[in-house]
Amino acid sequence: MNHWAHQRLLLKVRSGSQAHGLATPESDEDSRGVCVPPKxxxxxxxxxxxxESEGGDHVVFSLQKFVRLALDGNPNIIETLFTRVEDHLFVHPLAxxxxxxxxxxxxxxxxxxxxRYAIHQLQKIERHHRWLTAEPPTLPKPEDFGAVLGENSPKFPDTASERAFRAAVKHHRAYRAxxxxxxxxxxxxxxxxxxxxxxAMHLCRLLKMGCEILENGEVHVFRPDADWLRGVREGGLSYQELLNWVKEMEQRLADSESRxxxxxxxSFDEAEALVVRTTEAYLRLPEGRERRGA
Structure with missing residues (x-):
């Protein structure tokens, strides 16, 4: 990690399962950081x-991008801000x-x-479950979608048929990959x-955290329900039980948002002012140890 960003850090924290209290002996050490770039x-x-490190285990954002993502509610960034003090690896006074x-x-x-991040996890679970339990998709053929084979390319009866064929090909490639x-x-x-x-464990964690934030304004990165979440990882819910639980939590999330x-x-203006203040203060520091990160 000899990139200059590590010498200009404002903040660096543990991330992933270590920060969530869900690590296993095989878990990687992940981190996220924030820096002020050179002039x-x-x-x-x-x-x-x-x-970003090879494999993506360690990431350092510019302060500007970090705050833009925070304003957008990005879960990874919000977790970085609310990581418990024990998981702070470096904190510059200006942070x-x-x-x-x-x-x-x-x-x-x-x-x-x-x-939304939770539903993305659910979509992956559902897709892989279909591939595990159903007959693997075969390589689609144009003629299966009504196409007539021409000299250079198949001729489909309409654009809907062509789109369906291309979607099936994409699905098959995703399955093979x-x-x-x-x-x-x-x-x-x-x-x-x-x-x-x-x-599934991360899906459950994200939905619970979303409800907690909306209901109480609290962000519990280090999970108080770690034992239950580990139970999910160890197969504590059947596939159907998971789907039923997610449906209930989605309704709770919607109700929590309305209330x-x-x-x-x-506030964009407040966040922008913070970025300007912090950046200007950092650039006024003398070169050397005062600026050094981890």
């Missing part, structure tokens, strides 16, 4: 938004205001985004329980 990236023609004013980023948008690139540990979970229980006392959106 040429602020005033010049160069640009910088983030640095104190960002942490002290982190509640400014909480809005109804955050609950919605946590819910999944079979080829399956993580062995994830594959073992799917074979044992009929669905990816690790995805939430959080503002519909955070």
């Amino acid at each position: 040429e990236f602020l005033y010049g023609l160069s640009s910088f938004e983030q640095w 104190q205001e960002l942490l002290e004013r982190r509640d400014m980023f909480l809005s109804q948008k955050v609950g919605f985004k946590f819910g 999944w079979r080829k690139n399956r993580n062995p540990k994830r594959a073992a979970l799917e074979e044992k329980y009929g669905y990816d229980t690790k995805h 939430s006392v959080l503002p519909p959106e955070p």
Whole structure:
């Protein structure tokens, strides 16, 4: 990690299962950080938004991008702001205001985004469950969709048929890529329980966190329900029980959003002013140890 971003850090925290209190002995050490880029990236023609390690276990965002994502309610960024102090790996004095004013980023948008991330997890679970339990899709042929084979390309009867064919091809390719690139540990979970229980654990965590934020304005990154979530990862819910639970939680999330006392959106002006203050203060620091990160 010799990129300059690590020498210009404002904040660095543990992330992922370690920060959630859900780590296993095999879990990786992940981190997220925030930095102030050099002047040429602020005033010049160069640009910088983030640095990411190979594999994506460690990420450092520019302060500008980090705050833009926070304003948008991005769950990964909100978790970074609310990670417990024990999981702070580095905090620059100039990051104190960002942490002290982190509640400014909480809005109804955050609950919605946590819910949306959860549904993305559910879609992956459902797709893989179909592939595990149903006959694998065969390679689609144009003639199966009413096409007449021409000299150069098939002629479909209408655009709807052509779109259906292309969608089927895309689905088949996704299936083959999944079979080829399956993580062995994830594959073992799917074979044992009929669905990816690790995805399910994160799905449940995201839905619970979304409701907590909307109902109480609280962000519990280190999970008080870690034992229950670990039980989900270990197959504590059948596939149908998981779907039923998700349906109930989606309704709770919608009800919580309608009753939430959080503002519909955070204040852009306040966030922008914080970015300007922090950046200008950082650039006034002398070169050397005063600027160094981790």
